[in-house]
Amino acid sequence: MNYRKISYLVLLLIALLTVASVYFASRLRFDYNFDNFFPKGDPELAYYFKYRNTFGNDNDYLLIGLENEKSLFDKQFLTRVDSLTRYLQRQPHVEAVLSPTTVKSPVLETFGYFEIPYLHPAEPERYTQDSSLVYSTPELVGTLFSEDATAVSLFVQTSDNLEKPAADTLMASLTSELAQLGLTPHHIAGKALAQSVFVDKMKVELAIFMTASILLVILVLWITFRTLWGVLIPLIVVVLSVLWGMGVMGIFNKPLDVMTVLLPTIMFVVGMSDVIHILSRYLTEIGQGTEKLKAIKITLREIGLATFLTSLTTAVGFLTLLTTTIEPIRKFGLYTAIAVALAYVLAFTLLPALLVLVKKPKPVQARHAHHTWPILLRRMLRFILNYPKFILGSSALITLVSLIGIAQVKVDTTLLEDLGDSDPIVQDFKYFEKKFSGVRPFEMHLQAASGHTLYDYDVLHEINKLENYLLHQYGLNFISSPATLVKTLNRAQNGGLNEYYKLPESSSGLQPIRQRLQAYRNRSELRAVVTPDALQGRLSGKMSDIGSAAASALNDSLNAFIKQHINPTYLQTRLTGSALLLDRNNEYVVTNMLQGLMIAFLVIATIVGLIYRSLRMVVLSLIPNIIPLLMIGGIMGFLHINMTVSMSIIFTIAFGIAVDDTIHFLSKLRLELRAGKSLPYAVKRTFISTGKAIIITSCILVAGFLTLIFSTFDATFYVGLFVSLTLFFAVIGDLYLLPVLILVFYRSPEKFLKRF
Numbered sequence: 001m002n003y004r005k006i007s008y009l010v011l012l013l014i015a016l017l018t019v020a021s022v023y024f025a026s027r028l029r030f031d032y033n034f035d036n037f038f039p040k041g042d043p044e045l046a047y048y049f050k051y052r053n054t055f056g057n058d059n060d061y062l063l064i065g066l067e068n069e070k071s072l073f074d075k076q077f078l079t080r081v082d083s084l085t086r087y088l089q090r091q092p093h094v095e096a097v098l099s100p101t102t103v104k105s106p107v108l109e110t111f112g113y114f115e116i117p118y119l120h121p122a123e124p125e126r127y128t129q130d131s132s133l134v135y136s137t138p139e140l141v142g143t144l145f146s147e148d149a150t151a152v153s154l155f156v157q158t159s160d161n162l163e164k165p166a167a168d169t170l171m172a173s174l175t176s177e178l179a180q181l182g183l184t185p186h187h188i189a190g191k192a193l194a195q196s197v198f199v200d201k202m203k204v205e206l207a208i209f210m211t212a213s214i215l216l217v218i219l220v221l222w223i224t225f226r227t228l229w230g231v232l233i234p235l236i237v238v239v240l241s242v243l244w245g246m247g248v249m250g251i252f253n254k255p256l257d258v259m260t261v262l263l264p265t266i267m268f269v270v271g272m273s274d275v276i277h278i279l280s281r282y283l284t285e286i287g288q289g290t291e292k293l294k295a296i297k298i299t300l301r302e303i304g305l306a307t308f309l310t311s312l313t314t315a316v317g318f319l320t321l322l323t324t325t326i327e328p329i330r331k332f333g334l335y336t337a338i339a340v341a342l343a344y345v346l347a348f349t350l351l352p353a354l355l356v357l358v359k360k361p362k363p364v365q366a367r368h369a370h371h372t373w374p375i376l377l378r379r380m381l382r383f384i385l386n387y388p389k390f391i392l393g394s395s396a397l398i399t400l401v402s403l404i405g406i407a408q409v410k411v412d413t414t415l416l417e418d419l420g421d422s423d424p425i426v427q428d429f430k431y432f433e434k435k436f437s438g439v440r441p442f443e444m445h446l447q448a449a450s451g452h453t454l455y456d457y458d459v460l461h462e463i464n465k466l467e468n469y470l471l472h473q474y475g476l477n478f479i480s481s482p483a484t485l486v487k488t489l490n491r492a493q494n495g496g497l498n499e500y501y502k503l504p505e506s507s508s509g510l511q512p513i514r515q516r517l518q519a520y521r522n523r524s525e526l527r528a529v530v531t532p533d534a535l536q537g538r539l540s541g542k543m544s545d546i547g548s549a550a551a552s553a554l555n556d557s558l559n560a561f562i563k564q565h566i567n568p569t570y571l572q573t574r575l576t577g578s579a580l581l582l583d584r585n586n587e588y589v590v591t592n593m594l595q596g597l598m599i600a601f602l603v604i605a606t607i608v609g610l611i612y613r614s615l616r617m618v619v620l621s622l623i624p625n626i627i628p629l630l631m632i633g634g635i636m637g638f639l640h641i642n643m644t645v646s647m648s649i650i651f652t653i654a655f656g657i658a659v660d661d662t663i664h665f666l667s668k669l670r671l672e673l674r675a676g677k678s679l680p681y682a683v684k685r686t687f688i689s690t691g692k693a694i695i696i697t698s699c700i701l702v703a704g705f706l707t708l709i710f711s712t713f714d715a716t717f718y719v720g721l722f723v724s725l726t727l728f729f730a731v732i733g734d735l736y737l738l739p740v741l742i743l744v745f746y747r748s749p750e751k752f753l754k755r756f
Contacts, residue, residue: 003293007353014350018240021247028246031164031255032198034059034191037645038581039325039588048576051445055538056528058441059578062156062190063432064174066183072100072149073131078121080181081152087177088156093166096525098155100144105137108493108516116496136498143478143542146435153436158192164199167192187428189439194416197425202261205711212707213268214239220700225279227361233354234275241271241346245339258418258713259332266336269704270314271343273660273697274307278351280693283361292360296352304348306667309607310660311344316603317656320596325588326645333649377691380735381684388740395737399627405634411586412549412642415440415579418713429545437477437542440551442470443577446482446537449569453534454482455514457507462571464503466539469561474554476541482530489513539573547642548583555580585645596652597629604659612666620741621666624733625659628726635725646715650722657701657723658730661694665734669742679746683739691735698731 038045052058064084068077078101085099104115118134120126134140135149144153158170170192178186217238221231242264254260281303285295318340321333384391419426429439446463448454454463463483470476487501490513494500504510521532530537546554555575562573605618612618629651636643668690672682705727708720 003356007356010349010353011357014240014346014353018243021240021243021250023247024250025243025246027250027253029255030199030202030261031257032195032202033257034195034578035161036257036327037585038578039585040327040330041325042581042584044576044581044584047574048578048581051443051538051576054531054536057160057578058443058540059191060158060160060162062158062170062174062188062192063436063439064154064156065151065187065189065428065431065435066154067151067185069150072145072152073124073127075121075124078119080183081154082121084177084181084183085154088154088174091170091173093159093162093170094156095159096157098144098157100134100140100152100154103140103144105133105496106488106492107496108489138498138501139478139484142437148435151435153432156190158190162192162195164195167196171196187431189425189428189432194425198258198418201712202256202258205713205716206256206261206264208710209262209265209707210268212710213265213704216703216707217268217272217700220696220703224276224696225283229358229361230279233351233358234272234279236354237275237346237351238268238271238343240350241339241343242267244342244346245335248338248342249335254331254335257328257331258715259328260335262708262716262719263332263336263339265704265707267339267343269701270340270657271347272700272704273314274311274344274347275351276697276700277303277307277664277693278347280696282355284689286361293356296355300348300352302671303664303667306664307347308344309663309667311340312607313600313604313659313663314656315340317600317652317654317659320599320652320656321649323595323599324592324645324648326585329645329649374688377688380691381687381739384687384736384739385680385743388743391736391740392744395627395733399630402627402630402634405637406630408637408640409633410549410640410642411589411644412547413582413586413644414547415545415582417644418646418715420712420714420717423712433544438544440543440545441577441579442476442539442541442543443575443580444539445574445576446539447572447574448535448537449572452570454530454537455486455510455517455534456570457504457510458567459570460486460503460510462566463537463539465565466562466571466573469558469565470539470541473561474543474558475546476543479539479541480529481539482534482537485517485526485529486510486513489516540577548586551579551583552586555583589643589645589648593648593651597655600652600655604656608663608666612670616745617666620738620745621659621662623741624662624738625655625730627733627737628658628729629655631729632722632726636722641718644715647718647722650719650726653719654723654726654730658727661698661731661734662738664690664694665738679743683742687735687739694731694734698727701727702731 038048066077066081066084068074070077072078081099082101085097085101088094088097101119101121102117103119104117106115118137118140119130131149134145141147144155146152159166162170171188174188178184214235217235218231221234225231245263245267249256249260249263278299281299282295285298286292290298315337318333318337321329324330324333416423416426416429421427432439444466446454448456448459452459454460460483463481467479467481467483470479483503486503490502490504490509491497491500493512504513517526517530517534520526521530521534528538558575566573601622605622608618608621609615632650632654635641636647641647665686669682669686672685673679677685702724705720705724708716709724711717711720
């Protein structure tokens with residue numbers, strides 16, 4: 001058989017597929033869609049979409065905070081604020097602007113309807129009166145004007161579901177205008193800004209991570225093999241696996257989001273595992289003087305099954321992410337699993353073809369590379385054989401301490417959990433929480449009971465009771481509802497006096513207000529609060545981003561209040577909104593994580609059981625890989641790091657990768673025992689022959705994932721940190737605990753071999 005011709009044909013086919021992959025990969029785009037993080041399949045999601053179609057989106061807005069060191073009531077400052085307001089009102093994709101310089105108080109008199117401005121920017125002589133009026137109007141303080149009178153806020157309503165290009169254009173024009181007007185310092189928060197910044201961060205970090213991964217892989221390969229071909233051949237295989245994986249994403253038009261942007265980096269380090277094991281075994285044979293083609297055949301035959309199983313278990317680890325309700329995590333798991341499979345195909349097609357075509361390494365060099373490790377490995381093995389009780393005792397103690405730490409782990413998320421506290425976006429969000437009403441939206445669907453409308457006197461009093469509870473007990477800092485509309489009109493028909501910002505005292509006093517609301521029922525600002533038939537309404541508000549755990553507790557108290565104090569024969573309510581949906585992810589975090597881990601455990605246990613036909617071997621293969629997961633959970637608990645949606649993927653990913661070394665170790669041990677070696681000698685041979693590859697691949701994996709700690713996204717940082725730690729703990733378990741377990745549970749090779 002002409003292996004060289006076959007190798008050339010393989011290279012030609014791979015080259016054609018690579019060209020196609022590059023084409024499709026070039027079509028990839030970056031995207032960050034806030035809605036994708038809602039829990040898919042949750043009944044609340046369908047309810048929210050229906051609610052949003054009626055009243056509009058609750059997070060399509062921008063908040064602009066402006067400060068003036070002297071005083072808010074400064075002509076130059078207010079003129080600039082007013083200029084910015086007029087500018088924003090002219091911009092495309094801006095539906096409305098609520099500004100301190102344009103907000104007005106409606107007044108209804110016998111002769112008609114007119115509006116009185118709260119501020120007169122061009123008339124400084126009226127500032128004292130304006131200031132008194134503003135700070136005696138509760139709905140303005142903490143919303144448009146800060147309580148300490150040092151800042152104002154503009155609320156900019158943007159178009160529904162604003163796409164990235166339009167958001168970028170709006171943000172660029174806003175930033176330019178702020179600079180031109182000299183409005184500094186300023187603070188901006190909102191979906192359009194977050195979407196734009198997240199995508200820009202993803203682009204920068206993708207370039208950084210890919211560069212770091214390539215340099216890291218080159219360094220480790222050079223240290224390991226000390227030859228040019230030992231660096232280039234593995235690098236080519238891994239680079240092509242990344243291109244093929246991204247090409248598959250391009251075929252299905254899957255954009256790069258905050259999760260899939262990690263795929264290239266992960267594949268650089270994960271895809272290298274098979275290559276290292278193949279090359280290490282190949283060099284061992286060459287170092288022993290084996291002819292090149294025979295060495296390739298022996299290598300593929302001896303580690304083929306083990307490598308297939310490790311690729312399968314790694315893919316399973318990522319595929320278990322399909323159990324989650326979060327779409328970006330599901331897609332990340334699916335496409336990374338596909339990329340792992342493609343990397344395996346390339347490792348067993350492209351790599352052997354290249355080894356056939358390149359010049360055979362010199363046996364002296366191969367022996368040198370092969371014999372640089374035995375001294376270290378023998379010392380490690382000697383420690384294992386001398387102190388088995390210490391290793392078992394330490395493992396038991398670590399497990400116990402980890403369980404104590406796990407008991408302290410809390411499940412909690414915030415709106416910007418992916419960004420660190422020092423990020424400018426987070427700082428701006430905190431600014432609005434400190435100075436104004438906050439950024440976390442609150443939404444409640446109001447429905448008048450049968451036979452009533454939301455403008456009925458008794459229904460409005462029920463809504464008013466809700467408002468009082470939400471303001472004084474729940475923690476809302478701003479509320480808009482059908483009741484606030486009625487209060488505003490009641491004040492308007494009483495000369496605009498703030499003491500009349502309340503519901504009319506009688507049903508007869510409500511009648512003229514109802515007539516006006518009926519006349520204005522089709523106006524857009526009214527439809528955003530009450531439907532034209534006045535049967536459905538919206539109670540919305542803003543509050544601090546207190547986290548999902550605290551919000552869930554508040555919602556439980558709110559529901560208890562409604563059940564006890566709100567009369568369902570007048571008013572029916574239901575919590576909804578984007579913040580509630582993100583909070584509901586908490587209910588799925590632990591469940592999804594445990595489901596994913598159980599699936600991974602069962603699949604991997606089934607694989608090991610079918611291959612080794614031993615329940616004992618299944619247990620032995622899982623123990624060294626479960627303990628590292630417990631250790632990570634314990635560390636999170638002791639360091640008070642909350643479990644979030646993004647953090648939950650760490651465990652299934654790490655387990656799927658970590659179990660690879662266990663499978664390689666057990667596969668080699670079986671071959672040694674079948675060759676007639678005694679159990680201690682087989683363990684020794686296995687430890688020395690596979691130890692090098694296990695350590696090298698683990699170093700690459702640990703260092704590769706550690707590059708992610710330079711990310712500005714908290715989720716990416718913790719994925720990098722904790723997956724690295726898990727893999728580090730797992731390799732310690734495979735090299736120290738696993739041999740001890742084998743020697744304890746299999747005291748003779750016959751007990752081991754009869755299982756196969």
